[in-house]
Amino acid sequence: MTIQAGARFVGASVKRSEDPRILTGRGNYIDDIVLPRMVHAAFVRSPLAHARITEIDAATAREAPGVLAVITGEEMAALVTPGGYGIAGLFGVDKPDYCALANDKVRHVGDPVAVVVAQTRALAEDACELVEVDYDDLPAVVTIDQALDPASSPIFEDLGSNVILPPSTKVFGDVEAAFARADRIVRARISQHRYQNVPMECRGIVASYDPTSQDFLIWSANQGVQPARQGLAARLGVPVEKVRVRAGDIGGSFGLKTGSSREDVAVAVAAKVLRRPVKWCEDRFEHMCSAGQARDERYDIEAAVMDDGEILGLRADMVVDSGSYPGMGAMVSGLAMEMLPNAYKIGALSFTASAVVTNKATYVAYRGPWASETFVRERLIDLVALELGKDPLEIRRRNVVGQDDHDAVMVTGRTLAGVTNRESIERAAQLIDVPAFRRRQARAREQHRYLGLGFASFIEPAPGPRRTPDEPLGVMGPEPMRMALADDGHLLVYTGQMPHGQSHQTTLAQVAADEFGVAFDQVEVVVGDTDVVPSSLTGGSLSATMAGGAAVVSARALRAKVIAVAELLLEASAEDLEIVDGAIAVRGISSSALPLAELVASARAPGRLPDDVDTTFEASETYDGGAGGWSGGTHAAIVEVDLTTGLVSFERYVVVEDCGDIINPAVVDGQIRGGVAQGIGAVLLERSAYDEDGQFLSATFMDYLLPTALSIPFIEIEHLPATRTDEIVNFRGVGEGGLIVSTPTVCNAIEDALAPFGARIYEEYCPPSRLLELAGVIPTA
Amino acid sequence: MSEQIDITVTVNGEARSASVEARRTLADVLRDEFGLTGTHLGCEHGVCGACTVLVDGAPARSCLMLGVQADGADVTTVEGLATDHGMSTLQEAMWERHGFQCGFCTPGFLMQATALLQENPHPTEFEVREALSGNICRCTGYQSIVDGVLQAARSTTDHPQEADQVSASQVEL
Numbered sequence: 001m002t003i004q005a006g007a008r009f010v011g012a013s014v015k016r017s018e019d020p021r022i023l024t025g026r027g028n029y030i031d032d033i034v035l036p037r038m039v040h041a042a043f044v045r046s047p048l049a050h051a052r053i054t055e056i057d058a059a060t061a062r063e064a065p066g067v068l069a070v071i072t073g074e075e076m077a078a079l080v081t082p083g084g085y086g087i088a089g090l091f092g093v094d095k096p097d098y099c100a101l102a103n104d105k106v107r108h109v110g111d112p113v114a115v116v117v118a119q120t121r122a123l124a125e126d127a128c129e130l131v132e133v134d135y136d137d138l139p140a141v142v143t144i145d146q147a148l149d150p151a152s153s154p155i156f157e158d159l160g161s162n163v164i165l166p167p168s169t170k171v172f173g174d175v176e177a178a179f180a181r182a183d184r185i186v187r188a189r190i191s192q193h194r195y196q197n198v199p200m201e202c203r204g205i206v207a208s209y210d211p212t213s214q215d216f217l218i219w220s221a222n223q224g225v226q227p228a229r230q231g232l233a234a235r236l237g238v239p240v241e242k243v244r245v246r247a248g249d250i251g252g253s254f255g256l257k258t259g260s261s262r263e264d265v266a267v268a269v270a271a272k273v274l275r276r277p278v279k280w281c282e283d284r285f286e287h288m289c290s291a292g293q294a295r296d297e298r299y300d301i302e303a304a305v306m307d308d309g310e311i312l313g314l315r316a317d318m319v320v321d322s323g324s325y326p327g328m329g330a331m332v333s334g335l336a337m338e339m340l341p342n343a344y345k346i347g348a349l350s351f352t353a354s355a356v357v358t359n360k361a362t363y364v365a366y367r368g369p370w371a372s373e374t375f376v377r378e379r380l381i382d383l384v385a386l387e388l389g390k391d392p393l394e395i396r397r398r399n400v401v402g403q404d405d406h407d408a409v410m411v412t413g414r415t416l417a418g419v420t421n422r423e424s425i426e427r428a429a430q431l432i433d434v435p436a437f438r439r440r441q442a443r444a445r446e447q448h449r450y451l452g453l454g455f456a457s458f459i460e461p462a463p464g465p466r467r468t469p470d471e472p473l474g475v476m477g478p479e480p481m482r483m484a485l486a487d488d489g490h491l492l493v494y495t496g497q498m499p500h501g502q503s504h505q506t507t508l509a510q511v512a513a514d515e516f517g518v519a520f521d522q523v524e525v526v527v528g529d530t531d532v533v534p535s536s537l538t539g540g541s542l543s544a545t546m547a548g549g550a551a552v553v554s555a556r557a558l559r560a561k562v563i564a565v566a567e568l569l570l571e572a573s574a575e576d577l578e579i580v581d582g583a584i585a586v587r588g589i590s591s592s593a594l595p596l597a598e599l600v601a602s603a604r605a606p607g608r609l610p611d612d613v614d615t616t617f618e619a620s621e622t623y624d625g626g627a628g629g630w631s632g633g634t635h636a637a638i639v640e641v642d643l644t645t646g647l648v649s650f651e652r653y654v655v656v657e658d659c660g661d662i663i664n665p666a667v668v669d670g671q672i673r674g675g676v677a678q679g680i681g682a683v684l685l686e687r688s689a690y691d692e693d694g695q696f697l698s699a700t701f702m703d704y705l706l707p708t709a710l711s712i713p714f715i716e717i718e719h720l721p722a723t724r725t726d727e728i729v730n731f732r733g734v735g736e737g738g739l740i741v742s743t744p745t746v747c748n749a750i751e752d753a754l755a756p757f758g759a760r761i762y763e764e765y766c767p768p769s770r771l772l773e774l775a776g777v778i779p780t781a
Numbered sequence: 782m783s784e785q786i787d788i789t790v791t792v793n794g795e796a797r798s799a800s801v802e803a804r805r806t807l808a809d810v811l812r813d814e815f816g817l818t819g820t821h822l823g824c825e826h827g828v829c830g831a832c833t834v835l836v837d838g839a840p841a842r843s844c845l846m847l848g849v850q851a852d853g854a855d856v857t858t859v860e861g862l863a864t865d866h867g868m869s870t871l872q873e874a875m876w877e878r879h880g881f882q883c884g885f886c887t888p889g890f891l892m893q894a895t896a897l898l899q900e901n902p903h904p905t906e907f908e909v910r911e912a913l914s915g916n917i918c919r920c921t922g923y924q925s926i927v928d929g930v931l932q933a934a935r936s937t938t939d940h941p942q943e944a945d946q947v948s949a950s951q952v953e954l
Binding site: 013015016018019020022023024025026027029031032122198199200201202249250251252254283284500501502503666667669670673674675676677678700701702706708709710712714715 | 887911
């Protein structure tokens with residue numbers, strides 16, 4: 001067991017310590033930050049997808065009421081150090097060449113061209129209207145096929161073409177033999193459309209600069225304050241010590257708010273130029289067209305299959321539309337390649353990956369950035385089943401790995417020991433009662449009602465096992481944590497995790513409380529200040545294992561220090577001492593209990609202890625991830641497609657999952673349900689749409705539709721008993737799985753519903769019009 | 782710059798005055814003039830519902846209403862739900878049921894649900910979902926929010942004398 005006997009908080013749906021402030025309107029979100037003398041920024045943004053900037057006239061804007069400064073792209077280029085922004089900046093991607101503001105050409109609708117700073121946001125927006133920008137239109141590159149065409153207009157001259165990641169192939173296992181031996185080959189082109197994170201709070205920053213110390217103080221809504229600091233310092237051309245980044249409450253992100261964005265840097269530059277705090281809170285229009293978009297990936301995939309349903313091998317050719325500026329797009333294919341075989345005994349894989357740039361918003365990380373592999377594989381399995389005339393469940397059963405497959409290894413390298421996908425598939429099938437559903441489905445079809453059942457199964461690396469004993473786990477390597485016992489006996493936990501809905505101030509306090517021996521409400525989890533928190537970021541579903549593990553080892557280290565001091569003060573041996581409920585006592589003798597606050601005071605009383613005794617009561621430890629491990633599970637949905645309206649309704653949505661030991665069940669279930677809701681939205685409602693000229697068509701919530709309380713069904717969740725893979729820490733993440741596996745679950749169910757019409761779903765986006773086409777109700781556009 | 786107009790609004794039971802530009806929204810006035818930053822702006826075009834407040838008891842999008850239109854009105858914001866004695870029954874129920882995650886949509890849902898429960902103290906699950914369908918939450922998948930509203934309705938039934946007064950576990954506010 002991870003948690004010692006007497007555990008009281010881990011495993012319970014402890015009420016969140018975040019909630020009293022959030023529920024009473026006392027949160028501290030980025031737009032709530034007000035600094036003395038603060039002024040406001042707004043950006044002039046491109047109305048065109050692809051054009052050369054020939055002239056900018058900001059003279060009128062500079063004279064407008066309340067305006068303090070207008071900085072154009074050309075001026076900005078002289079004020080920042082070249083290099084990458086956002087996630088590309090974090091990973092050191094510095095090609096192709098671009099700047100915080102567009103200074104030669106614009107590359108997507110919404111590209112920032114100039115920043116205006118004024119006394120109020122409204123005055124800044126008024127002045128944006130007065131900045132005159134002359135453009136020479138260039139042909140827009142909008143689709144993958146256009147970008148692959150060597151004759152397409154180059155978006156970055158220094159790139160040579162619009163292929164930012166040239167095709168490269170990796171082969172695992174004997175692919176030729178697998179395809180030679182196969183009874184048949186099933187081929188499909190399967191694609192995901194472009195959609196986006198859409199946190200309810202848009203991006204934002206408040207930057208201030210002290211000209212006397214030359215220090216920046218930045219408030220940023222960001223998934224990691226230390227990475228944001230690194231990114232800002234690099235582009236501002238100052239040492240990291242000159243930048244302090246703080247973050248308060250964050251209104252969601254889902255991968256988007258990582259590193260320092262182009263706008264962040266432009267605002268920090270403006271603060272330095274003006275020597276005044278500058279706030280920028282993005283509006284929804286800016287957010288939709290410029291903050292970043294995700295997915296938009298295409299696979300040509302082939303499966304070598306036997307007539308009994310065995311999948312011998314896969315050949316995949318993936319192209320990512322990474323949008324305009326470097327982001328996650330050119331990095332995601334490696335993750336997708338590694339995860340494509342997943343929890344299946346697929347013995348061979350050939351994977352070709354490439355990425356192109358287009359005149360669309362930059363590709364950013366969105367909850368399970370590699371998710372296309374699960375969509376494509378789980379769709380392909382259903383297509384294989386159709387080809388073989390079998391039930392998709394039978395194909396999954398034939399190939400899936402379960403708890404008994406101790407030696408199973410994914411063909412791309414990592415062990416599958418401990419995965420429970422066979423078990424989750426069987427349990428989901430049982431909960432659905434598949435034979436009873438099939439009978440009901442048949443009767444319904446006789447009445448022209450179209451019910452469908454879809455399954456999909458997955459694992460996610462949260463953090464995944466090591467490939468080699470020395471391989472570091474975690475996006476940022478080992479997870480550091482600092483703990484300190486405060487004078488009043490409170491336990492202070494300093495983490496580089498930056499919660500934006502994940503409830504870390506609750507879950508890490510649960511772990512620390514149990515491990516250290518204090519009550520939950522005696523723990524304060526400190527986040528969001530580069531002056532005090534260690535370096536990390538929240539992402540990749542890693543915090544349960546990495547930060548949970550760091551809390552375990554740090555609490556144990558601090559506990560040992562406290563006990564070492566208590567040995568001297570209480571004249572007892574360490575083995576006889578325990579910390580319970582915020583007091584240290586000789587085991588079994590409750591009258592000996594000394595409250596921790598008194599222990600601290602006694603230890604520090606002059607002359608009480610020898611000078612060489614450590615009475616700082618602090619511990620800083622890092623956790624390397626231990627054995628790591630997978631999260632995973634199986635989702636099943638029963639849907640009905642209404643052939644009058646094309647609308648999909650859910651009769652049931654079942655989740656059977658395994659995320660190891662659960663710290664807080666309500667938090668885990670919330671993560672899963674939220675992810676499923678995003679997946680349902682992605683399939684049925686959401687699309688970042690562009691027309692053939694690269695004009696952006698979905699800049700409002702009336703064009704980009706999001707799921708509501710009426711679109712999302714009751715989601716049943718069952719947790720499987722976990723396989724323990726590590727001796728100490730078996731918490732595993734659940735941040736991304738709900739979204740990753742829900743989109744193929746929904747598409748598989750819809751295809752099953754429309755089976756009488758011979759429907760085949762190759763695209764993830766299934767709005768009503770598409771479903772009516774698939775059912776032959778309306779002609780295909 | 783547009784004209785400044787003097788307004789007086791009763792906000793959470795207290796008379797407040799401000800001189801505001803005609804073009805400023807009620808949300809701007811609440812946040813910037815009165816410092817009530819609990820009301821959040823998620824879209825500023827009336828779809829997401831995060832900025833919902835009660836105006837004379839009825840839910841309204843404070844991003845779609847001008848501040849000057851609120852002159853003389855009685856406005857309740859999320860800051861007005863809790864009393865010195867603790868959170869409202871609805872807030873307590875949301876805490877209990879882990880209603881929210883990032884918390885940005887929260888003020889709008891709380892105000893919309895407060896209005897629902899005033900009008901219909903015993904809603905069905907469908908009625909709750911329908912009443913909240915004009916508010917967008919990106920984190921939760923809505924189930925925990927719906928559960929919170931239903932639990933609040935049950936609490937009020939189980940302990941009618943406590944309805945919207947003192948709740949069991951108090952918090953420092």
